[in-house]
Amino acid sequence: MDLGNRVAVITGAGNGIGRALALALAGRGCHLALVDIDGEAAADTARAAQHLDVRATAHRVDVADRAAVRALPRQVDAAHKRVDLLVNNAGVALGGSFEQVDEDDFDWLLEINFGGVVRMTRAFLPLLRTSDEARIVNLSSIYGIITPPGQTAYAASKFAVRGFSHALRHELQGSCVGVSVVHPGGVATAIARNARMPRHATPEQIERGRRQVQRLLRMPPERAADIIARGIQQRRARILVGSDAVTAAWLERLAPVGYWDVLKRLLGR
Structure with missing residues (x-):
């Protein structure tokens, strides 16, 4: 897939993999509509991308x-006149076992990590269908392949x-829209530091849990973004990011x- 003069x-997109991927795509000539709950962080990524001579x-x-997502395609279309690539990257984390996590926090995570993917896809699919070649790229995780304890919601x-x-992907087969699902392994982002923790956990328990997760997050976001960008260019249906995800x-x-x-046994060693 030639990403030059496409719109993603x-x-x-304000930080982590989203920001790194925005800059990786900009380096390939792709124009960007950058979405984040932190508007200033999104604007900062946009300024960095503009230095790479893209819009x-x-x-x-x-x-x-829901209302904000429904209104977004009109805003993007007005600014860019087309959309060729939708990257559903936004996500949050929640620590604790199923019995420790309360219902509101569990639902909060699902509304963002899964509901956000569905809402954005529904909102932008009509615009994507007007492209000569389009792609939806959904960020899953290594925890979309394996299921460790303490991660029931995630x-x-x-x-x-x-x-x-x-x-x-099966439903869109034969159309101009392809679908990629991405499974990153341990990427060094702030997701563990920003994760919600069980409300009754002690500060010591919270810090210990965050340290345990953080030590597994090793790959630089820029390296992860390059793997994802190359996977998009190669029209890969499944993109595994990191040797831990492959293993x-x-x-x-x-x-x-x-x-x-x-x-x-491996983790014990």
Whole structure:
């Protein structure tokens, strides 16, 4: 897929993978509509992208806000006159076991991580269909392949993104719109530091949990973004980001029930 002079809409573009991917696409000549709940962060990414000689606009939108998402395609179309690529990247994290996490927090995560993907896809699909070649890129996770304890809400949302993406790809087969699902492994973003934790957890428990997750987040976002951008160019249906994601995918395929016993031994070492 030639990304030159295409227009990409990217959610969660203010930081982490979203920001890095925006700059990776801009480096390939792709114009950008950058979406984030933090409008100033989106604007900062837009300014950085403009230095790469592309057109970039910033849009302050909460992907859990139905009305705001419905209004967004008109704004993007007015600014860019087309949309060729939709990257559903925005996401949040929530620590704690199922019994520790309360219902409101569980629903909050699902509204963003999965509901946001569905809402943005529904809103932008009509515009994508007017392109000669378009693509929807949905960010799942390594936890959309394997399911560690303490991640019931997050894993549920990322498995939902994976299933939605595969079914949508089959429905859009033969059209101008392709679908990619991305499974990043441990990418060094702020998602662990910003994660919500169980409301009754002690400060020590919260800090210990964040440290345990943070030590697994090693790949620079720029490296992850380059892998994703190349996967988009190659029209890949499934994009695994990092050796940990590749290993997890193979292990889950070989031992779909027993893989966690193997991982526990590996993690123990």
